Amino acid sequence: MFAWRKQGRVFDPTTIAHADWMNEFAQGPATLVFDDFVRVYFSCRPKADANGQYESRSAFVDLDRADLFRIVRFAPQPVLPLGGLGEFDEFGTYPITVARHGDEVRAYYGGWTRCASVPFDVAIGFAVSRDGGVSFAKQGRGPLLGADLHEPFVLSGPKVRRFGDRWYLWYIAGSKWIPTEGRAEPVYRIRMATSSDGMHWERLHRDIVPTRIEADECQASPDVVFANGKYHMFFCYRYSLGYRGRERGYRIGYASSTDLVSWTRDDDRVGIDVSAEGWDSEMISYPHVFELDGRTLMFYLGNQVGRHGFGLAELDGVLS
Amino acid sequence: MKWIKRGLFFEPGRHRLPYGCTEFAQSPQALVFDDFVRIYFSTRARDAGGQYVSHIAFVDTDRHLRQILRTSTGPVIAQGALGCFDEHGIFPINVVRHAGTIHAFTCGWSRRVSVPVETAIGLAVSHDDGLTFERVGPGPVLGPSPSEPFLVGDPFVLVRDGRWHMWYIFGKSWTACPAEPGPARVYKIAYASSSDGRVWERDGAPIVADVLGDDECQALPTVIECDGVWHLYFCFRYSTDFRTNPRRGYRIGHAWSRDMRRWTRDDAAGGLGLADEGWDSEMLCYPHAFRCDGQAYLLYNGNAFGRDGFGVAVLEQ
Numbered sequence: 001m002f003a004w005r006k007q008g009r010v011f012d013p014t015t016i017a018h019a020d021w022m023n024e025f026a027q028g029p030a031t032l033v034f035d036d037f038v039r040v041y042f043s044c045r046p047k048a049d050a051n052g053q054y055e056s057r058s059a060f061v062d063l064d065r066a067d068l069f070r071i072v073r074f075a076p077q078p079v080l081p082l083g084g085l086g087e088f089d090e091f092g093t094y095p096i097t098v099a100r101h102g103d104e105v106r107a108y109y110g111g112w113t114r115c116a117s118v119p120f121d122v123a124i125g126f127a128v129s130r131d132g133g134v135s136f137a138k139q140g141r142g143p144l145l146g147a148d149l150h151e152p153f154v155l156s157g158p159k160v161r162r163f164g165d166r167w168y169l170w171y172i173a174g175s176k177w178i179p180t181e182g183r184a185e186p187v188y189r190i191r192m193a194t195s196s197d198g199m200h201w202e203r204l205h206r207d208i209v210p211t212r213i214e215a216d217e218c219q220a221s222p223d224v225v226f227a228n229g230k231y232h233m234f235f236c237y238r239y240s241l242g243y244r245g246r247e248r249g250y251r252i253g254y255a256s257s258t259d260l261v262s263w264t265r266d267d268d269r270v271g272i273d274v275s276a277e278g279w280d281s282e283m284i285s286y287p288h289v290f291e292l293d294g295r296t297l298m299f300y301l302g303n304q305v306g307r308h309g310f311g312l313a314e315l316d317g318v319l320s
Numbered sequence: 321m322k323w324i325k326r327g328l329f330f331e332p333g334r335h336r337l338p339y340g341c342t343e344f345a346q347s348p349q350a351l352v353f354d355d356f357v358r359i360y361f362s363t364r365a366r367d368a369g370g371q372y373v374s375h376i377a378f379v380d381t382d383r384h385l386r387q388i389l390r391t392s393t394g395p396v397i398a399q400g401a402l403g404c405f406d407e408h409g410i411f412p413i414n415v416v417r418h419a420g421t422i423h424a425f426t427c428g429w430s431r432r433v434s435v436p437v438e439t440a441i442g443l444a445v446s447h448d449d450g451l452t453f454e455r456v457g458p459g460p461v462l463g464p465s466p467s468e469p470f471l472v473g474d475p476f477v478l479v480r481d482g483r484w485h486m487w488y489i490f491g492k493s494w495t496a497c498p499a500e501p502g503p504a505r506v507y508k509i510a511y512a513s514s515s516d517g518r519v520w521e522r523d524g525a526p527i528v529a530d531v532l533g534d535d536e537c538q539a540l541p542t543v544i545e546c547d548g549v550w551h552l553y554f555c556f557r558y559s560t561d562f563r564t565n566p567r568r569g570y571r572i573g574h575a576w577s578r579d580m581r582r583w584t585r586d587d588a589a590g591g592l593g594l595a596d597e598g599w600d601s602e603m604l605c606y607p608h609a610f611r612c613d614g615q616a617y618l619l620y621n622g623n624a625f626g627r628d629g630f631g632v633a634v635l636e637q
Contacts, residue, residue: 083469084494085434085435085494085495085496085503086432086434086435086438086469086470086471086491086494086503086505087469087470088464088469088470090434091434113432113433113434113438114432114433114434115403115430115431115432115433116430116431116432116433117402117403117407117408117430117431118402118403121403123464126466139466140465140466140467140469141466141467141469142464142465142466142467142468142469142470143464143465143466144465144466146463146464146465147405147440147459147460147463148457148459148460148461148463149443149456149457149458149459149460149461149518150457150458150459151459152401152403152404152405152457152458152459152460153403153404153405153459154403174403176401176402176403177401177402177403179402184402184403186403
């Protein structure tokens with residue numbers, strides 16, 4: 001089993017008066033490492049509107065590379081504009097994942113729209129930054145990866161990686177909506193696509209991580225890192241219904257692979273769980289694992305899926 | 321091209337239709353059989369909340385389109401599942417016979433919050449000679465792309481020389497219009513091609529020149545070959561005040577091409593205009609061209625987007 005030592009919460013947007021659009025939530029952390037700071041992208045929200053509905057905006061916080069608990073800078077503005085009327089990302093951009101490509105930083109993100117019979121739909125958009133990741137220009141008004149014949153809705157949670165000369169995108173795809181007394185709830189699982197250029201993607205079109213807690217288990221945040229000859233995936237999973245509390249809420253899971261396509265799930269090895277009390281005592285989710293200066297680190301969300309920000313854990317030893 | 325109108329052919333109120341539908345027979349689309357012609361169309365019922373949902377039905381006629389033989393009695397294709405692109409209906413359905421199979425390309429729609437509707441193109445196949453269709457998958461075969469942000473729909477497919485050709489529409493803009501029942505949309509006709517009918521190549525470029533300006537809405541393309549020239553029929557309208565104002569509603573447009581790629585718009589040469597009075601005197605829309613026994617036919621809707629049914633025109637030889 002891995003041994004993650006929790007370091008505490010890094011950033012809580014509800015305690016910082018930076019901007020109206022960064023009122024609460026800091027979801028889906030993703031890093032871009034610079035010489036003397038680590039930029040952590042996340043998605044946050046302004047206050048809910050009169051109908052109780054949220055928009056989500058993508059932003060970042062820069063952390064001192066030598067002390068990740070020291071905030072150096074906040075994004076002056078959201079890094080992505082919302083889409084126009086009727087566009088796939090009209091009501092939110094969440095989450096966002098980034099990769100350097102030459103002088104550019106490329107971003108893939110979940111764009112949110114609102115539907116009538118179900119609360120939302122999500123499709124994956126593509127944007128490019130030429131100012132080092134401070135602002136991104138959308139590459140078109142529509143999604144790069146939207147619904148297709150076999151992935152009918154809720155394409156979200158992108159995580160982009162490059163191994164060798166290939167681009168990889170892990171993401172989630174919805175398979176059904178469960179009608180409930182309140183609003184319908186989606187079921188989604190982890191999938192992947194590959195590309196030679198990061199723009200034209202071939203989808204594998206199958207769920208790559210088996211379910212464990214129930215047939216309708218929902219999986220998110222498929223975060224892949226290579227270490228010691230194999231690929232390690234940290235992700236999160238929860239029950240499809242009644243998931244807002246400790247009992248059935250998000251936990252972090254683990255799978256490994258040697259070929260990036262066949263994954264063996266082994267949650268017993270994950271080595272991180274909810275705390276007995278505090279900000280991550282009810283759920284832990286949206287892991288992002290990265291290596292920095294010889295350390296293996298994980299940012300992750302706590303209770304209420306990141307309403308009060310994200311924290312840091314450090315691995316004892318190495319991933320193997 | 322000179323089309324001779326035969327008049328209103330199918331009136332939904334005079335026939336028994338599934339789902340208790342009594343009005344609307346929109347976007348007729350033909351499939352020729354050995355001894356009859358099947359014409360699929362979209363009709364409407366209201367759901368529990370009083371909102372419209374679209375259903376596909378068909379009517380079988382003789383091969384001269386003179387006599388109605390029967391209408392469909394049950395569902396032609398099941399309703400889309402919760403949260404799917406076609407949950408609230410299909411309008412229209414384009415049916416293609418190819419190499420012993422019958423494929424249907426559907427324009428599925430679902431309701432949204434900030435705009436009333438979103439559409440995408442689905443694919444279904446029939447295993448019972450066109451009586452019913454099953455979806456190939458629950459999602460769309462052609463949906464929004466970076467250059468086509470929404471409202472991808474209205475497919476019309478021809479297979480020629482092993483290549484699948486599709487004319488369809490995509491949305492260019494939604495604009496808030498306080499004076500209208502909802503936001504105004506603008507959509508244009510585009511072209512895609514495929515080697516298998518499932519994976520499509522497209523470039524998101526409009527192929528038909530506007531005559532009403534940038535905000536012209538172009539819908540429901542249909543293509544027919546006559547003596548080596550390809551003719552594209554479609555309907556077009558102003559983007560606002562088009563529902564009841566007969567000067568701004570749908571008309572039939574026309575363009576021609578020798579290579580199926582570059583199109584020259586020439587509505588006057590299309591040869592189908594409003595009637596002086598009657599069911600197609602205020603609006604002409606949703607054309608569908610096909611051939612049977614050497615005769616070219618044009619099916620189309622008239623006033624009020626086809627509330628009263630569809631008519632037939634025949635090409636003068």
